[in-house]
Amino acid sequence: MSEQIAVSVNGTRVTVAAGSSVAVAMMIAGASCRTSVSGEPRGPLCGIGICYECRAEVDGVAHRRSCQVACTTGMDIRTDG
Amino acid sequence: MVSARKQFDVLIVGGGPAGIAAAVSAAQSGKRVGIVDDNPALGGQIWRGETAQSNSEAAAWLAKLHAWDVEVCAGTRVFDQPVSGVLRAESGDGTYQIEYGKLILATGARERFLPFPGWTLQNVMGAGALQALVKSGLPVSGKRVAIAGTGPLLLAVAAYLKNDGAKVVAIYEQVSRTALAKFALKVAAQRGKLAQALWLRKELRDIPLITNAWPVAARGNGVVESVVLCRGGKHEEIACDYLACGFHLVPNTELAVLLGCRLQNGYVQVDDFQQTSQPNVFCAGEPTGIGGVELSLIEGQIAGLVAIGKEGEAQSLFSARRKMRSFAEALDRTFALRPELKSLASTGTIVCRCEDVKYGQMTQHRSWRAAKLHTRCGMGPCQGRVCGPATQFLLGWTPESVRPPIFPVALENLISETHEEKEHTFVM
Numbered sequence: 001m002s003e004q005i006a007v008s009v010n011g012t013r014v015t016v017a018a019g020s021s022v023a024v025a026m027m028i029a030g031a032s033c034r035t036s037v038s039g040e041p042r043g044p045l046c047g048i049g050i051c052y053e054c055r056a057e058v059d060g061v062a063h064r065r066s067c068q069v070a071c072t073t074g075m076d077i078r079t080d081g
Numbered sequence: 082m083v084s085a086r087k088q089f090d091v092l093i094v095g096g097g098p099a100g101i102a103a104a105v106s107a108a109q110s111g112k113r114v115g116i117v118d119d120n121p122a123l124g125g126q127i128w129r130g131e132t133a134q135s136n137s138e139a140a141a142w143l144a145k146l147h148a149w150d151v152e153v154c155a156g157t158r159v160f161d162q163p164v165s166g167v168l169r170a171e172s173g174d175g176t177y178q179i180e181y182g183k184l185i186l187a188t189g190a191r192e193r194f195l196p197f198p199g200w201t202l203q204n205v206m207g208a209g210a211l212q213a214l215v216k217s218g219l220p221v222s223g224k225r226v227a228i229a230g231t232g233p234l235l236l237a238v239a240a241y242l243k244n245d246g247a248k249v250v251a252i253y254e255q256v257s258r259t260a261l262a263k264f265a266l267k268v269a270a271q272r273g274k275l276a277q278a279l280w281l282r283k284e285l286r287d288i289p290l291i292t293n294a295w296p297v298a299a300r301g302n303g304v305v306e307s308v309v310l311c312r313g314g315k316h317e318e319i320a321c322d323y324l325a326c327g328f329h330l331v332p333n334t335e336l337a338v339l340l341g342c343r344l345q346n347g348y349v350q351v352d353d354f355q356q357t358s359q360p361n362v363f364c365a366g367e368p369t370g371i372g373g374v375e376l377s378l379i380e381g382q383i384a385g386l387v388a389i390g391k392e393g394e395a396q397s398l399f400s401a402r403r404k405m406r407s408f409a410e411a412l413d414r415t416f417a418l419r420p421e422l423k424s425l426a427s428t429g430t431i432v433c434r435c436e437d438v439k440y441g442q443m444t445q446h447r448s449w450r451a452a453k454l455h456t457r458c459g460m461g462p463c464q465g466r467v468c469g470p471a472t473q474f475l476l477g478w479t480p481e482s483v484r485p486p487i488f489p490v491a492l493e494n495l496i497s498e499t500h501e502e503k504e505h506t507f508v509m
Contacts, residue, residue: 020218027219032203032303038437041303043203045434045467047210047217048126049119050191052462052489053434063462063489067217068156070121 007075022066022077023047023054031079033066056080083175084497089115089152091388092168092179094159094336095187097125098374099366099381101142103185106385108149116151117170117179119158125189126209127374130216142378161485162340166361176494183361183388186337186349187381190367192234192327193470195418196432196440197425199299199308200326208238208325215245222246227308227321229253229296231416232329233373240284242325250319252285253294253310255328255419261292264415271408273375297425299324311421329416331470332368338483354395355384363388372409379405423475432475433468435461440475449478462489 003018009029016025023044026033032041033054044054049068057078058064066077091107093100096118108114116123123146124131124139133140157172159179168184170177192207199205206214208228215221226247228235231254239249254261268274294312299305307320334342337349343358344350349368351357357364363384366377379402386395426432428441438458446452449459449472458472459465459480464487469480486495 017218021214024214024218027214036201036431036434036437038431040201040431040437041203042201042434043206043304044214045194045206045210046191047207047213048191050463050466051434055462067214068119068121071218 005071005073007071007073007077009077010079016071018071020071022056022058022064022069022071022075025071025075025077026054026056026066026079033079035080084178085175086178086180087115087152087154088180089113090182091115091185091385092117092181092183093185093187093385094118094168095125095189095366096120096123096153096155097127097187097189097366097377098139098142099189099377099384100125100185100187101146102378102381103187103363103365103385103388104151105142105145105149106382107183107185107389108146108151108385110389110391112182112389114149114151115154115179117154117157117159117168117177119156121156123153123155126213129213138374158488159336160488160490171488171490171494176497181361183363184340185355185381185384185388186340186342186357186362186364186368187366187377187384188333188336188368190330190332190371191466193329193331193474194326194467195230195328195422195425195471195474196430196468197296197298198427198430199301199305201431201434202299202301203304204301204322205299205305205324205326207327208235209327211323211325212238212241215242215247221323223248224322225250225320226323226325227251227253227296227319229294229308229310229324229326230328231255231418232327233412233416234327234330235325236281236285236290238325239288240281243284243288247323249288250321251289251291253296253312254290254292255295255422256292256416258292260415264411267408267411271404274408295419295422295425296324296326328418328422329412330367330371332371334368335464335466335483335487337362337364337368339485339487353399354387354392355380356387370406370409371412372405373412376402376405376409418474426475432471433458433461433465435459435463435467438468443472443476449480452478464488 014029045051054066090112128139131139159170161169298309349364355363365380365384383395426440436457438456
């Protein structure tokens with residue numbers, strides 16, 4: 001995973017290793033994935049697509065489990081955190 | 082969005098070691114064999130991201146699989162069985178209606194999480210979770226990682242993270258050193274596991290392994306900065322960038338329960354031939370008992386052989402399975418949770434992270450069902466997969482029936498027969 005690709009997290013350009021998951025891009029960007037119903041910022045918990053804590057909007061599709069989606073060049077990632 | 086039909090003589094749900102072994106065994110018959118797996122690539126969690134260099138066993142099994150004509154549907158998850166013999170699944174580009182003759186459930190396991198104050202802070206996550214994220218590109222070089230909880234996974238994760246440049250400050254294991262030593266003897270007696278155990282011991286020689294210790298709180302402002310641990314009756318605080326914390330594993334039994342398969346002690350009940358209580362449905366690997374990769378491979382092979390009518394050949398694997406099952410029993414016994422962990426959550430601690438239901442709200446109810454109805458616990462997108470096993474331990478509640486869809490499905494996919502353009506809405 002040495003090749004780097006650029007994606008956008010909440011409008012900010014972030015560089016990640018090719019093959020990285022969207023969750024990783026958000027963590028590198030320092031963005032929380034979502035805001036919980038009582039207002040807490042949340043990040044990934046299970047890392048394997050079970051817990052839904054890392055869900056985010058990816059290229060206009062809401063509620064993607066970001067740990068299970070690989071980044072592609074120019075991907076538009078939006079969190080509500 | 083597409084809505085496609087598929088048909089298999091033998092369908093396997095789950096592409097980890099058990100599913101791969103089942104597919105390889107079943108494919109010899111020349112029958113149509115398929116694997117459906119939620120993850121982007123085969124291998125399950127244990128073999129996630131492995132290459133021929135990093136894991137020769139994984140590479141050998143994947144090579145065997147690719148030598149046969151097995152159709153792999155990755156990134157696809159089963160959410161319903163509308164009629165017997167037909168499953169519905171969702172992938173990134175639409176839905177599948179999958180007919181099967183024989184079905185093998187190899188749905189694996191997940192980490193058990195226990196709530197404690199601060200466990201919802203960012204960078205507090207499962208031990209396997211942090212490893213999975215690192216395998217998915219997360220850089221941890223120079224990061225301070227505290228590892229806590231219970232189970233052999235903690236040691237494997239520590240070694241993995243260390244090799245990736247992380248500074249593992251310590252491993253906190255809730256069981257006693259005596260129990261761990263007994264378990265180590267059991268491991269040493271098992272062929273194949275000894276080499277792995279010796280490798281781990283060498284890798285972990287610089288990392289303190291602290292037994293009889295467990296996390297009582299994580300602290301930080303939005304993101305974890307330190308963890309407070311109970312050690313020998315005293316509390317100590319350790320600074321960290323990540324708290325990797327998991328309490329062994331729980332089986333993924335939701336699909337089995339949806340199909341009507343009987344459970345026994347929380348695991349899917351199977352006979353000697355890996356047959357469940359439902360006709361034509363088999364189960365292999367962690368859902369029948371947490372036993373690790375070797376047991377999963379054997380159970381998968383047995384299930385695959387029986388699914389194509391080769392019971393005789395399957396029987397030759399029974400003695401190997403028996404030995405491995407005694408290891409599974411030792412795992413359950415050794416890493417049983419100590420009662421002190423039941424008091425980790427305070428009344429204000431969130432237990433259900435999807436709906437932010439606090440422990441104090443849940444204890445006002447007598448059952449999982451009553452708590453669900455009054456507080457919405459377990460009714461968010463994870464459908465109780467995180468808080469269910471936690472409340473089972475904390476309050477002795479047993480989650481009730483499973484209903485379709487067993488995962489949140491896009492509304493347009495749920496009603497995909499109509500082929501109408503729908504808003505991408507979340508349905509639970």
